[in-house]
Amino acid sequence: MSEASLCFSLSEEQQMIKDTASQLVQDVILDNAHQMDEDKTIPDEYLEKVWELGLSISPIPEEYGGYGMESTPVLNAVVLEELSAGDMAFAIAAMLPSTVINTLLDSGTDGQKKKFLPPYCEGAYQAGTVAVNEPFFGFDAVNPATTAEKKGKNYILNGTKCFVPLADRAIHFLVSAMTDDGPSLFIIEKGSQGLSIGEKEKNLGIYALDTRQVQLEDCQVSEENRIGGTEAFERFLQRSRIAISAIGTGVSRASYQYACDYAKERMQFGEVIGNRQAVAFMIAEMAYEVDAMRLLTWKGASVLQNDSDARRDSYLAKLNAGDMSMKITDYGVQVLGGHGYVRDHPVERYYRNARGISILEGLASV
């Protein structure tokens, strides 16, 4: 419940930051997204550009090097949608540090914040990554197979994680593992004993994002590296589900906009194909489903912003985003027909990327 009135429009500040993110996408991402996908990598200079805007580090308190801005799930969702409308792989990489940062700000102790936050503010983009997914059939984020066994003042972690973004260069790994009292989060630092990084994974989509398997073999961390308890893990999942819904909204919007522009120009039978109801009705459905996906995302983000429990809202937002982003990007390919099937047009990439929305867990945070 909220004391504030309902509001469906962005504030001036929100609009300004949205425009900034949108401009960045216009300037460096849109024309290069295809090449990044082909090259299967994101040039560092693009990540630096986002870092310079301070989107990830703005809520870090000034004493740790940030700007001490209020943490704002709604604004983060807005930014993630904009970046994802440019490229999903880029959006995940660019905002990856937020996953660690927001979790620490939400549930970390002063000591943990002091230890882990400053490196993100030291003048260049730093990857802090997240290791939640596991390569098993029936994987469920709330029930990780990775274990964390308490031994004295330490925890011993064992397990296999997959789809860990930028694992080759990350300074921190936010790892989910099952403890005696339920699922929890741990920060494991780069180079820790028992932490090994695998080969680059070959995925259906988001080619440009380097993801890897990570093995934890008797990996020992101090109990001071455990971030909060099971409630903190639950909130981490809520923030992440909303973030992934925002990414789904961005990918879907990109496909919708491309198909819409195409339908206005593509001539067949002497007129534009948008004049045909069979095409126009797909476009109309894409239009309101993109809006609906965004509204569900913003609703979850608003609930979080009011410090309320967003379990149901975040769950439904992600479920809807998974189903609908698949449907919308499918329509995107269909509107272009044969041209949608070849890689000269981005709709095939959106379609591949969108499959990740319902599958990937924990890769971003609002």
Add this chain to the structure above:
Amino acid sequence: MINLATPQYIDNMRTSLNSLAKSVLRPIARKYDEAEHEYPQELEMFRSMKVMGGGPKKKPKTDDSPEKSSKPKKGVNLGTVVTVEEMCWGDAALLLSLPNAGLGNAAIAAVATEEQLQRFGDKWAAMAITEPGSGSDSGSITTTARLDGDEYILNGEKIFVTCADRCDVVVVWATVDKKAGKNAIKSFVVEKDTPGFKLETLEHKLGIRASDTGTFVLDECRIPKDNLLGSAEVKTDTEGFKGVMKTFDNTRPMVAAMANGIARAALDFTKEKLEEAGVDLSYTSNPNNLSSIVREFYTMEANLEAMRLLTWRAAWMADNEQFNNVEASMSKAKAGRYATLITQKCCEILGPLGFSRDYLAEKWMRDSKIMDIFEGTGQIQHLIIARNVLDLSSKELK
């Protein structure tokens, strides 16, 4: 600043309206579904309640400073869609049967002169637009109004008039000049006992049976000249007709809200039965690990949430004086279609309970179907949205 978390005052409103719907409408929902054309006397208590808003006309704003207009307000349209959802959770057909709350009342409240308000303000007013040959294409109506001294003479046939039997007056759309096209379409208040004005038949319908839907024949029906609503002038541009169509920007979110209310009734009942059977609905497990029924249930809940947010957005925009033509159509396109699908699926999940008339689920499936039809079919909504986003005219995208 974006805030879509339900405000406390709306939550309170929903709670109290829901208990009204539960105690007054729900208990008689089945009774009047079976007794199709009988007037629900129990609704008399609503005659003076104005649950559907319908207050005095809004005064034109004098203070137009940007600070003031950028502030979100507790608006009439948002209040109305919240009310409509709760009442339709009780029963949609009964909501359509509330005395003195017909669509005609809304039209009269919007444009009537002081003198007309005196005469018609306290009457139950139905709305007659559709004709046998004119459905979604309301610009093609053929009912005529011919000026003769101080009277108009009306001729034609009107079908699908809601509250046809119970109303006191009917707001009839007719053309004053067939050659002048849409601009010549005007609305006229016709009193029930006027000679030449006859209620021909009452329809037997798939759903919303408690709502009386009828056909009127107008045969040399004479009404005072002063019963014309709005201006008599036939303008040469299409602004006049567009003004008439603009009413839909307010009424379509209302229909979407009706769809939301019925869909929620079906989902609430299904949830109750699932939980009685010990099914866990705690929004925890990965969707891949759910049973098919639970997965379907969550998907329907997400869709209902989407329907409601699209509806609230359209209403909120109207309250904040933003042009909401496309958003109104989006809310109705989504809600009309998905309420139909949700109520079907709930019957499937409920099994025998979904096919038996001992329960209301089958009724909700029948009732919801009209939501994708009246106030513009789902197809019309898709056309409106597509024309807008593709920047095509109604001649280009037919």
